[in-house]
Amino acid sequence: MTESASAAAEVQRLLRPDLRGRTAYGAPQLDVPVRLNTNENSYPVPQAVVDAILEALAGDVASLNRYPDRDFADLRAALTAYVVRQSGVPVTPEQVWAGNGSNEVLSHVVQAFGGSGRVALGFTPSYSMHPIISETLGATWVDGLRGAGRPGAFDLTAEAAAEQARRHHPAVVFLCSPNNPTGTALPFEVITAVLEAAPDAIVVVDEAYAEFARAGTRSALTLVADNPRLVVTRTMSKAFAFAGGRLGYLVAAPEVVDALRLVRLPYHLSTPTQTIARVALEHAELMLGTVEVIKAQRDRIVERLATLGAAPVASDSNFVLFGGLADEKATWQALLDRGVLVRDVGIAHHLRVTAGDPEETTAFLEAMVALAPTHLATTHEQETVA
Structure with a gap:
């Protein structure tokens, strides 16, 4: 056996059994x-925004010997202002949380409310990171069915979603609107049906592509105020042309946001990340042009x-x-x-x-x-x- 093969075998022996044989996302x-x-x-990012970011970062560099703002107050205020302006839904900074891309935000939710001995439910085909995050954090993933199991059918009805939620007793439910990879917005009644059918679950509506939705498409943000178990996640990677900036966020009840502090790593958003995202949000109209x-x-x-x-x-x-x-x-x-x-x-x-x-x-x-x-x-x- 070669040295590299021996090392590979040793790593596989030490690796968690449930991770053996997996391939990395990408x-x-x-x-x-x-x-x-x-x-x-x-x-590309508009030059005016590039210039504004560089000017703002210049003031950060000398203070990089200090940890960043752990609760990213300025960024949360900027995200709140954008969400209110874009959606028309009243939101406070206490309802907003952010991470290094929406994947980190989703992982915080699963860490806090999923994990070992708990079930995470999603309806495939959908975003492939939902099961990856759930399973690697110890939750049992259940592949819910779209199209009532019909080959090639991607629709998800309120009745089908609710029945599956009742059957599997999930701790976390993932819904995706618009859905990736189908691109379709979720029928709004699916969200309310799942909230009712899964009374012990945090229900996540992943709205990564919300800014691209066709006119008249409702956002789950309109339901957050009346549903403390609802979490709506979004990202700056898509419409904002900011994939390299790695900034995702969510809107939820303040009590949910407080719970996420229990699992986040200390100072998880760097000072430059906070500054770059904040400046981009200040130029939202240009970034979304x-x-x-x-x-x-x-x-x-x-x-x-x-x-x-x-x-x-x-x-x-x-x-x-x-x-x-x-x-x-x-x-x-x-x-x-x-x-x-x-x-x-x-x-x-x-x-x-x-x-x-x-x-x-x-x-x-x-x-x-x-x-x-x-x-x-x-x-x-x-x-x-x-």
């Missing part, structure tokens, strides 16, 4: 002309793929799940060979593509036009990309 990070696989905002353009490209993808004979899912997010593929892995590779990277989310005959800027969208659609005759299970007469 999408391919490949150097290709068109990267549309991780739902990033394709537009590309949202409507991205939504237009999303709708363009849905419309064009439908004319090609694919089966795109109407989306409230910045990405589109599309089916109708004879072999999704072969199509993924064929797109990559043409310089376009999309996401294989593990659903047979489906792929997911991020809505990029107009040039990136055109590159993807032109590639799909070329591939349609051999890669779509059913094709229509091919036309020039609109």
Whole structure:
């Protein structure tokens, strides 16, 4: 046995048994002309915001010998102001919590309310980090069903969600609206039905893509005041074009926020992170200036793929799940060979593509036009990309 093989075997022996054989989460990070696989905002941070951040950071550097504000008061105030302005829902800083990306915020919730001997319930296909966070923190994960178990169906009814919540007695329930990877907003009555059916659970509504939702889509934020077991999580990674800034947050009852202090690591948000996020929030209108353009490209993808004979899912997010593929892995590779990277989310005959800027969208659609005759299970007469 080689030295590296021996070390690997020793590590596996010492590793928690429930972690053996797992693979780490992550999408391919490949150097290709068109990267549309991780739902990033394709537009760079505006120069005016860059300048403001650099100016603000200059004042932080000399004090990096000191720990950051443990309760990030200024950032919480900025997040509160943004949430109130964006949603129209009254929120106080005592209801807001933040972490290094929404994944850390979600992990705080599971640490505090899930864990060993408790059940976490989600409805797949959905965000793949929900089960990863739950299981690695010791909770028992239950894959709830969408579409009443019908192959290829992604809808989730209030009745089906409530029945599964009653059956599994969860301590934490994950709902996702708009849902990743399907892109669909959740029927609002699902949230209220689950809250009623799972009286001993914290119900998390993951609204990472809320800013991209179509007009008239309601936010679960409107239910927080009357439901102390409801948590709504959001992120600055998507609409804010701030994925590298790593800032996620939640809104919940102040008592829930207080409970999360029990599990957070000391000083978990660095001084630069707090400053960068706060300045970005102060420039929210500028940072969100590309949202409507991205939504237009999303709708363009849905419309064009439908004319090609694919089966795109109407989306409230910045990405589109599309089916109708004879072999999704072969199509993924064929797109990559043409310089376009999309996401294989593990659903047979489906792929997911991020809505990029107009040039990136055109590159993807032109590639799909070329591939349609051999890669779509059913094709229509091919036309020039609109």
